[in-house]
Structures are given as structure tokens and as C-alpha cells.
Amino acid sequence: MDTPVIDNAKLDAFVARAVGDLSTGYTGVMVSLGAKLGLYKAMAGAGPLSAKEVAQRAGCAERYVREWLNAQAAGGYLAYHARSDTYELPPEHALVLADEESPVYVPPAWNVPAAMWFDEPKALDAFRSGRGVAWGEHDPRMACGVAAFYRNGYRAALVPQWLPALDGVVAQLDDGIAVADVGCGHGHSTLLMAKAFPNSRFHGFDTHPASVAEAQRLAAEAGVSERAQFAIARATDYPDRGYGLICFFDVLHDLGDPVAAARHAAEVLAPGGTVLLVEPYAADKVEDNLHTVGQLYYAASSVICCAHAVSEGGKLVLGAQAGPKRLADVFRKAGFSHFRQAAQTPFNLIFEVRR
Secondary structure, three states, X not given: OOOOOOOHHHHHHHHHHHHHHHHHHXXXXXXXXXXXXOHHHHHOOOOOEOHHHHHHHHOOXXXXXXXXXXXXXXXXXXXXXXXXXXXXXXXXXXXXXXXXXXXXXXXXXXXHHHHHHHOXXXXXXXHHHOOOOXXXXXXXXXXXXXXXXXXXXXXXXXXXXXXXXXXXXXXXXXXXXXXEEEOOOOOHHHHHHHHHOOXXXXXXXXXXXXXXXXXXXXXXXXXXXXXXXXXXXXXXOOOOOOEEEEEEEOOHHHOXXXXXXXXXXXXXXXXXEEEEEEEEOOOOOHHHOOOHHHHHHHHXXXXXXXXXXXXXXXXXXXXXXXXXXXXXXXXXXXOOOEEEEEEEOOOEEEEEEEX
């Protein structure tokens, strides 16, 4: 083969891109430290602060804090004022880094790549052998990071936007129906609905015992245990309670047999009931997913979503970027006739499904 001619400008540009991605990985460690040490909270709304002032406010050692501040300023996370040698957290950045209730709060999501690195030996084996890696086999930071990544987004959109986008569902919830949250994880989505609709009863199901236990703890903490209950069950065998609403929040693509899961939903759905399907944002064609969100989801799918689906038998491994057409086909094969996109966000597609 002929030796390829190297375009040095393209080489330099790609090296810069690769180093930028490496820097992003380092920055994630800094973000996690800043959140866990209270450094961002110490700076939020305080205006320009010296390294000593930040350290005192957070109860940390000044020399470490100064280096962290410089790293954050270099990455554009903080503003640096050279004349006064002070650092400032802009209010817009505070929503992302310091406000745990903000829909764009991101620090806990860095637990996911931390777990991905920790689980690298399992990923290497899976790629070489074709074996799966079940959700419960990952480092515990995986479940915590995924739950945190979606929690605040659900809080901002589920009750005020997504449920009203479904025809007649809010009225049914107000009147009182049974609701299933399949693959509920830590139960954040279940609890949001339980708090908003006291006349309905909510049942969260998951195969991961630690997540179910955490969901039960959070329900008790929120005072809704009587109407939000959690149990270990698969997407194909949770009990039939004649559900008026069945929810799949970012979980269908993780299942080894999503058609069987949709078919079970059809069997236990009450007449006139609705399936709420929330999936990662994706177009149908690969070329239309080649952007930052697609990069994030394809990477996660490689070692999390596909790996779990394979661990469940892998009859149909959708992956996180399944796209509307493939998702609609799953429900068509399961006997549903109505499939409509009801809403979307930069991270999710929301579908209304009926028989």
C-alpha cells in the first residue's frame, strides 16, 4: 500500500481536538472535587473572591484551592480577575455547578465516566468475548451518576411538560389510576409523579436490588411510601394491576428483548391506558447523530446500554441511539397501533403510545 500523504493542518487540528478531549477528562475530576468539597457553593453569588477567601469559605487548604481555581479558570469554568487576583463563579455557571435543584446541574454525572474507567476490564472482556455486563455488575458510581444525570431534567419537565403533552393523561392521574414505572432505578421519576398526583398509585420496578432499596428509602424520606411502592421485577413479568399509565424512562433500549417488554405492557395496560416512552435524543440515521449529544450517548451505549441488553439475552440490542423509527417498530410488533412523538428536549425524545 502507498504511504498516505499527511495533511499537517488536519493533523494539527485533530491533535488539538484530542488534547481538548483529554483536558475535558481532567476537568471532570476538578468538577467532581469542586462539588463534593463545596467550592462552587462557597463561590455562588459571592462575586470575586481570593483563593484564601474561597478556601476559608469551603474549609479547605488554600494551596490546593488556588491550583484548583487556576485549573477551573483555564477551562472557562471560572472568571479570573488579574488586577485583583480574584476568581468569580458567574451566575449562569452556578446553575450548572452549584445549584443542586437546577435542571442543568451536572457535577454528579461525572460519576458515570468514573465508573466506566473503573469497569474497563469488564468492557475489554465484553468486546472480545461478546458477553454482556449487567447493570448491577458496574461500579456503584454508575447507578448514582445515571440517576443524578436524569433526575433534575425529569424534575423540570416530567410533570409540567411531558405528562400534559399526553392526551387526557393528567386528568386520569388526577382522578386516580395505577401507574407502572418500569426500570425505575432510584425512583426519581416515580416520586415526582407520586408527589404531584395523590389520588393515583405508583409502582416502580427494577432488576437492580440496590436501586430498589434506594428508591424505597427516598419514598419514605418524601413521605409518599403509601402511594409509591417499589419491587424487584423484570420488564416482562411485573404484576398486572390494570395500569392506566406505564412509563419507560430511558430504559427500553437497555432491555435484552424490548419487544417482549412492550408486549407485556400491552397485556397489563388498562383499556384506554397510555405508555409514556422516554428515550435518549436521537435521529434515525447515524449521520444525523454525529454531534456532542450523540458522542455522549454512543459512548455510554457502547459499555452500558448494549452491554446490559446483551446480558439479558440480546434478542434485540437497540443501543441508546435507536431513533424514532426503530422504537415505533418495537411497539408495532407488540401490537400497538398509536405511536406519537409528544415532546423533546436536547437529551430526550418523549412518545405517547397506545394500543
